[in-house]
Amino acid sequence: MVERLVQHKHCRQCGRVTPAKDIFCSEDCESDHKRMLRKKKNQLLLLYVSSIVVLILILLLSWGVPL
Numbered sequence: 829m830v831e832r833l834v835q836h837k838h839c840r841q842c843g844r845v846t847p848a849k850d851i852f853c854s855e856d857c858e859s860d861h862k863r864m865l866r867k868k869k870n871q872l873l874l875l876y877v878s879s880i881v882v883l884i885l886i887l888l889l890s891w892g893v894p895l
């Protein structure tokens with residue numbers, strides 16, 4: 829029952845109980861999480877860039893610029 833009183837968090841990657849000062853339960857989870865974040869960031873960037881490209885194409889077409 830002492831465990832319930834000890835402050836703890838759950839690992840942000842796998843959800844296991846971790847000490848309150850740690851965000852992740854292990855270095856593996858930390859690196860996994862970072863990898864995931866980087867992937868997400870890249871996907872977001874790709875989405876961003878492609879939407880800008882589409883926007884520019886639409887603008888060019890509306891101006892009557894031959895492509």
Ligand SMILES: [Zn+2]
Nearest residue numbers: 839842853857
């Ligand atoms: Zn974990």
